Structures are given as structure tokens and as C-alpha cells.
Amino acid sequence: MEMLGLFPVFYVPEFGSAWLMGITGTIHILASHTSVGAALIFAFLARKAYKEDRPEIYDYMKKYGMFLLIFSYVIGSITGPGIWYTATAASPRGISALIHNFVWVWATEWVFFVYEVVGVFALVYFTEKIDRKTHLRLTYTFALASVGTLALIIGIISFMMWPGTQQFYTTGSASDAFFGINTFPHMFLRIGFMIMASGIIGMVISSALKKENPELGAEMTRTMGIISAIGGFLTLFFFMWYIGTLPENAKVLLGKLLPDIIESRLILTAAFMVYFAMAIFKPRWISTPLASVMVLVILVAGLWPGEKLRESLRKPFVAGQYIYSNQIIARDVPGKGIKSEVERVAQYGLLKVHPFIPANLRTITPENKMQAGEVLTKIACSNCHSLEKTGKYRPLAKLLPTKDAESIKSYMKDVIGQGLVPYMPKIALPDEEYDAMAAWLAAQQ
Ligand code: HEC
16 A cells, blocks of 8 residues: 655654644744844944934943843754754654745745844944944844844745645745735734834843943833834734734634633733833833843743744644644645645545554554554644643543543544534544544543
8 A cells, every 4th residue: 555655743742742842932933033123123223323423322232232142042043943853843744845835935044044143243243343334234234134034934934824825736836835915914913023022122131231321221221111012012913914814714713712812912911011111101110130020921921822822723734724733635736746635544544554553553453442543543633632631732631522432433523524623634534443543532531
């Protein structure tokens, strides 16, 4: 039998491989986003320092730049490859799809990134060493390169949500994949967030200036407060636009999750509005410990749920609306010579067409039924659900509407097998495979 090009399942107990990806991603995003946001802030500050002849602003920029070198560039460079490793393990075909569609876009992004890294070193090192006008120009090119890296990556990440154009499936062209209707709202949403996050980090640095130069510290805290408030407003504004450009499956899930999101977001937004107001009107109240705590809050309460939401909304797909999160190809993509695998899996069963099944499990017998059920559930469901009762990631034990094997089987066959839930893949399997999975799932209850 001809095997499908599937990879071994990378299974993370309790948390799920998606959480591992999410944790690495969230840390990386805080680092990378603040590097772009700070580049924009630097352009603004450098212009101010130059026009108003304010050398002390360079001191602040230099301190911020040093902080950025450690915070964004070291952490960002460590977690960047970390994302490659976790993504390759958690979703080998997802990452493969991105590479096959965007290899040159990624190469171009890397060139911008190199300029960005050299730029930030030059910017910090040459402060007050070269004439100010040249320094200002350098700052502008640094900002342009930073926004360039963002613009290129966003096209790739937006494609994960969906290509946004139907032509892509027939042409397979990189530009049809890149310029979806979702790309620009996503980009502006991120720029808003980047500006806000960099302002929040900027307050850590300005509050530390208190002893040395309290006047400058207060002024910079106020400036960062205004910048953050503008960034926060842009984030909310573009989020609304972004939601309007999501595919149908995402809207269904969003409807389901919205009440929780609104509640937690309202509290967070209110907390940050108070914080920004304090920075603007009472800058001296912002201490370094408070400013540092707020960086943590934006990471844990802002970015982490945001990234989790984006991951959820993509369901049942991991990329391009043609690869399910469980790695099965969901539809034909003639432009790339890709064929749907759903029908072959339904006809022969996963145990027969998955290349990494132990030989003794290829055929289900009364002796190996439980073991086969476990392996099948790992392949079919574990990319989106924890299998342990105590699991953190949409645990199946909690979600299954019934507890006995017979009704679990009919739920899988009549609901999931027919593709009736828009946020779950259509997982059609031969009867004996449903049997084995249902038996194993019932035994876990
Ligand atoms: C592509 C990701 C994905 C895969 C693969 C997947 N599910 Fe789901 N499933 C979801 C999402 C998303 C939800 C919604 C969870 C929520 O409400 O928070 C869900 C919900 C459920 C529910 C709750 C009922 C409902 O309609 O909301 C059950 C039961 C369930 N899944 C069973 C399974 C089983 C069994 C498998 C494997 C055969 C499976 N799922 C595979 C994404 C997936």
C-alpha cells in the first residue's frame, strides 16, 4: 500500500505540542515586536533630539538601545530558531507548507533582519560619535528595515489563517498566497501592538532615570505613556477590522469564545488605560518595579491569550486552509500538485496509510485494540486536544459529550466523521478504527 507522506506524531502529555509552540512563540513575539516598535520610537526620538537640539534624549535612546540589544536581540535570536524546532516537531507539514510557498520571502526577510541587527549596534555605538544628521538617517533606515521584516513575516503568518484569495489554490503562486484580504489588517494590528509594547518597555528605562536625571525621566515616561496609549488605540481599532477579514470557520469559533474574551479583555484594557493615564499625568509615580511588572502583565495576560486565540481561530487547519492540524491534507491544491488525503484515510484507515505505525498495529485484533485506539487518537486528535483527564489543552475527557464506548463511537462517526463541526477536521475512518478509538477513550474516562 502506498503510504501518505506523514511524520511521527510529536506528543506532549498534559499540555499538547501546541502549547509548547505557543510558549516559545509568545516570548519570541514580545522580543521581536518590541524591536520593531522600538525602531519606530527611535526614529521619532532621534528626530525630536535633532530638531529641538536636545542631546539628553540621545542618552535615553542609548540606554533603551542597550536594553533592546539584550532583551530583544538576544532573547529574539534564541527563541527564533526555537520556533523552528518546536514547529517542525509539532507540525512538520505546516512548516513545510510555509517553506514551499515562501522560501524567497523568508530569504528576503532575513536580509532585512541582518540590516536590523547591524543597525541597532551602529545606532547605539555611533550615538554622538557621528554627526547628528547622519545618525538621524541611520535611525530612519533602521526603522524601515524593522518594518520590512514585519511586513514580510506577516504575509507568511496570515497565510496560516488562510490564503485570503481563491486563486492561490489554482495558481499556487507566492503572491496569491501572500496578499490575502487578512494580511494588511493583521499587519496594522501588530504595528499598533508593537508601538504599545515598546512604549511599555520604554517606561522601564525612563523610570530608571529618576536618580540621574529626574526631569528627563519624567518627560520620557510621559512620552512613552502617550505613545503606548496611541499604540493601544490602534491595536483595538485594527483588531475590529481584522476580525471582519477572518474565514468562516474562525468566525464560528470566535462566536463560541467571545463572551470570555470580552470579559478578560475589558479588565486588561481598563488596567492599561489607568496605567497609561498615570504615566501621562503623574509620570513620577511610575517606578521601575511597577514598569517591569507591567511588561510581565502584557506578556502573560495580553500576548499569551492573543496568540492562543489566533491558534484556535485557525482550526481545523494549521496552514492555508488545506492542511489540518493533525497533518492530514484536507483538499486538493492543483497549483501545488497537492491532493486531498481525507478519502484515502477513510477508505483504508490511518493504521494502513501512516508510515510510522508499528507492524503489530497495522491490523486491529482483540489483543491490540486498546493500543491501536491510543495510537489512533494520538494521530487524529492530540494535535488539538490533551488526552489526559488532567490535561490543560482542550482535554478530550472533559469535552466528550458521552462516556460509554458506543456513544463516543457514534459521536465520532456521525459528527466528526461527517465534518459537521466547522472548527474540527473531517476525520472519516473505517468502522474498526472508530471502534478502537472509542474503546480507548471510554477507558480513559
Ligand atoms: C484541528 C484541531 C482539532 C482536531 C484534530 C480535533 N478537534 Fe475536537 N475540537 C477542536 C476545537 C477547536 C474544539 C472546540 C473546543 C472549545 O469549545 O473550546 C473541539 C471540540 C471537541 C469536542 C466538544 C464538542 C464540540 O463540538 O465542541 C469534542 C467531543 C471533540 N472536539 C472531540 C474530538 C475528537 C474525538 C478528535 C479526534 C478524532 C478531535 N476532537 C480532533 C479542534 C480539534
